[in-house]
Amino acid sequence: MSCGDKAVDNGKDGTEKSKSFPDRQKRLADQWLAHVEADMARGQYIDPRAARITFQQYAERWVASQGADPNTRASMESQLRLHAFPYLSSRSLGSFQPAHIRDWVRQLQENGVRGSYARTIYSNVRAALSAAVDDGHLPRNPCAARSVRPPTVDNKRVAPWTPERVFAVRAAMSERFQAMVDLGTGCGLRQGEILGVAVDAIAFTSDTLHVVQQLKLSRSKAVFAPPKGGKLRDVPLPGPVADALREHMKRFPPVEVTLPWKVADGPPVTKRLIFSGPRGGHVWRTSLNEEVRKRALASAGVIPGRTPGQSYAESRENGMHALRHFYASVLLDAGENVKALAEYLGHSDPGLTLRVYAHLMPSSQERTRRAIAATWGDFRT
Numbered sequence: 001m002s003c004g005d006k007a008v009d010n011g012k013d014g015t016e017k018s019k020s021f022p023d024r025q026k027r028l029a030d031q032w033l034a035h036v037e038a039d040m041a042r043g044q045y046i047d048p049r050a051a052r053i054t055f056q057q058y059a060e061r062w063v064a065s066q067g068a069d070p071n072t073r074a075s076m077e078s079q080l081r082l083h084a085f086p087y088l089s090s091r092s093l094g095s096f097q098p099a100h101i102r103d104w105v106r107q108l109q110e111n112g113v114r115g116s117y118a119r120t121i122y123s124n125v126r127a128a129l130s131a132a133v134d135d136g137h138l139p140r141n142p143c144a145a146r147s148v149r150p151p152t153v154d155n156k157r158v159a160p161w162t163p164e165r166v167f168a169v170r171a172a173m174s175e176r177f178q179a180m181v182d183l184g185t186g187c188g189l190r191q192g193e194i195l196g197v198a199v200d201a202i203a204f205t206s207d208t209l210h211v212v213q214q215l216k217l218s219r220s221k222a223v224f225a226p227p228k229g230g231k232l233r234d235v236p237l238p239g240p241v242a243d244a245l246r247e248h249m250k251r252f253p254p255v256e257v258t259l260p261w262k263v264a265d266g267p268p269v270t271k272r273l274i275f276s277g278p279r280g281g282h283v284w285r286t287s288l289n290e291e292v293r294k295r296a297l298a299s300a301g302v303i304p305g306r307t308p309g310q311s312y313a314e315s316r317e318n319g320m321h322a323l324r325h326f327y328a329s330v331l332l333d334a335g336e337n338v339k340a341l342a343e344y345l346g347h348s349d350p351g352l353t354l355r356v357y358a359h360l361m362p363s364s365q366e367r368t369r370r371a372i373a374a375t376w377g378d379f380r381t
Helices: 026-042 055-065 070-083 098-110 115-134 163-172 175-187 191-195 239-251 285-299 321-333 338-345 350-360 364-380
Strands: 006-010 016-020 208-211 214-218 221-225 233-236 255-260 268-273
Touching (some): 055 070, 070 115, 070 214, 098 115, 163 175, 163 285, 175 239, 175 321, 191 214, 221 255, 233 338, 321 338, 321 350, 338 350
Antiparallel strands (some): 006 016
């Protein structure tokens, strides 16, 4: 190699890898070629041009390529923009080290972003970096290093409400919304599914509730959409819940509501909703939670009362999801199997149901005591 020339390696992929060196630097050029050849042999060669792409440039393209629900993509974009790009956006992919991820996770926690929300953000960043590895922008995912720990999530055991609390909260709710408690505790519906229940979803003749849609927000606009995970399902409609719905519809006739389907600019869909606001139209989740649900919780003594000019205290464990937990606890205590419960709750995996509610299942020891006691009782009589 002559002075001032460049070192050149034609790789197995047919592309030319080259780098120029100053005069009398043949030894450095040879070393560089040796490193390139070794990286190529291990499948770890990274084109310097690919390594210079920033995390934000790549992550934005990666999110756009995801085939997920549009609302899921919008949520991912928002999470990255708010909590990842301010710290990682300008860093080139080729420069990422585990220390950068450790520092970022620490900053999340210091800024109050914790729990399952922080874990979700971390999972999106890790997935984007994994795709960047696959696309040849960096040799390995820094999130995979042993020294990197994802944000911690406190796995608190579900503590179901007692029947006394359920009926105390129901009694404290505005009459227009009391039947929501019946649907949550008697059918295990999520809040969005309750808000989206339409007349044609209730089959009184077969005692069945068809859970086929929910009411949710897409970019701050109300839309109709399939239930979470697209899990359509039929749920048994108990007699008392059916009676409560009949009475509710007599007092508060269903209203026709037209909303986009799935996304803010989706095709319009019209449904006769069971629940409506005092001035007609659909129920806004924020207003329901702040003006109705929390007021009922305070009246029932579940959360502290509100001081003038202040908001009610946050109490996520006593949200609308508490009604689903009550439903699950009642079914498990009655001996319902986990697979059936998972189907009624709309869980895609019975394993999830088991992880959340296993501690509520009657213990095998107690079942053994009852079985033996019953058998002995039969023979003693």
